[in-house]
Amino acid sequence: MNRDPKSEQEIEQKKNCGGSRSADRERAAWSRREFLANSTGFAVAGAISGLAGNHPLSAHEMMARGSATKSLVSNPTPGKPRRIIIDTDPGIDDAMAIFLALRSPELKVEAITPVCGNVPLDLTLPNALRLVEIAGRTDVPVAAGASHPLVRRLVTSGHVHGVNGLAGVEFPEPKIKPVHETAPEIIRRIVRENPGEITIVAVGPLTNVAMALRADPELASMIPAVTIMGGSLSGGNITPAAEFNLYVDPEAARIVFDANIPLTMVGLDVTRKCLVSEQHIKQLEAASNPVSQAAGKIMRATYERMRHGGEVTEIALHDALAVASLIDPGVITRKDYYVEVETSGEWTAGQTLGFDGHGPVRKSPPMETSAPEPQPSEVPFKPNAQVAVGVDPDRFFRLLIPRLTGNAA
Ligand code: RIB
Ligand code: CA
Helix, strand or coil: CCCCCCCHHHHHHHHHECCCCHHHHHHHCCCHHHHHHHHHHHHHHHHHHHHCCCCCCCHHHHHHCCHHHHHHHCCCCCCCCEEEEEEECCCHHHHHHHHHHHCCCCEEEEEEEECCCCCCHHHHHHHHHHHHHHCCCCCCCECCCECCCCCCCCCCCHHHHCCCCCCCCCCCCCCCCCCCCCHHHHHHHHHHHCCCCEEEEECCCCHHHHHHHHHCHHHHHHCCEEEEECCCCCCCCCCCCECHHHHHCHHHHHHHHCCCCCEEEECHHHHCCCECCHHHHHHHHHCCCHHHHHHHHHHHHHHHHHHHCCCCCCCECHHHHHHHHHHCHHHEEEEEEEEEECCCCCCCCCEEEEECCCCCCCCCCCCCCCCCCCCCCCCCCCCCEEEEEEECHHHHHHHHHHHHHCCCC
16 A cells, blocks of 8 residues: 555544544544535545546446446456455344355455444454354454544444343453454555455444545545445434434445445345344254354344343344345345435434435525525436345345354255
């Protein structure tokens, strides 16, 4: 990587990845206006670099020509496993997603990059190390990511994922250590060493991915596809408006949606329909391999907590569906949307608004009464994402459970 290692962003990355407290001072320097100006400038730079010269076409151009659909679904390395980096905040459903990816020959996991989210980084990092050890895949490098969102206070969801992020199930301390690179650094290195081959699979807040893209604006043009678990066009889960991953870091999500990378959004619209049954849990518990046993313990602990807490025992495997959609693309159906991420709402930050070309793209009325009336966008409809709008839950579980148990479907 021929970049000045002392660049401002790389200094920021080092400070915000791995949990050092100096990140607070570093981040405080970013006023929101300065941040958004930077990210807007970055997004334009990314778009320009994606269009200029011999760079691949931007997502907009590919989608406009109908080829983005192909690029999103087809394997960039045909005849070989799809090469992926998993960015994650393990996390109960993250654990199922990681186990599924590590036990599926259709995928080659090049790295796992933990980020703060469900629980703080000082838990998601060791949890990721534990999961690769349980899966017997310590060949996969794990690189520590962001301990804070780009500009906001971290909000976690330990009430859902347990105080340790794995439903309170106690697994041994990991023996392996993370690599020395930060998450943004390993993402940038692997993508630059393999342009056009690495799909980013982000199943947590998008802070790591945004930091990599912002530090290296040309990176976007080298990434053939991004699949995220995140967003929702049918209401949120952490607020009525926002899905958790985008709620935690809306500014990072905006950078990723604006980066002109062919993007598949696997949101709550479909993931909330993929609910684990007690029958599934019994199948996991009945199999004797370490992955199935660990998955069974995590699922059982979650199920019993909900049952004894009087909650409806609905455990949606959000992240595992995002991974499954790369193994069996037909498990979901997709529709082109232009997705805006709300970043300034007092009650709606992180909300994803989907425009499908059949209605105006219009902002809220300005506070300055003398300002002009917001007009519908004149720009012709250009989607920036394929949103999962349909799912076959039975098909999903017919893939997931045998992969984890090792038993044929
Ligand atoms: O809203 C669901 C998402 O938030 C999943 O990725 C889950 O792990 C949590 O991070
Ligand atoms: Ca997650």
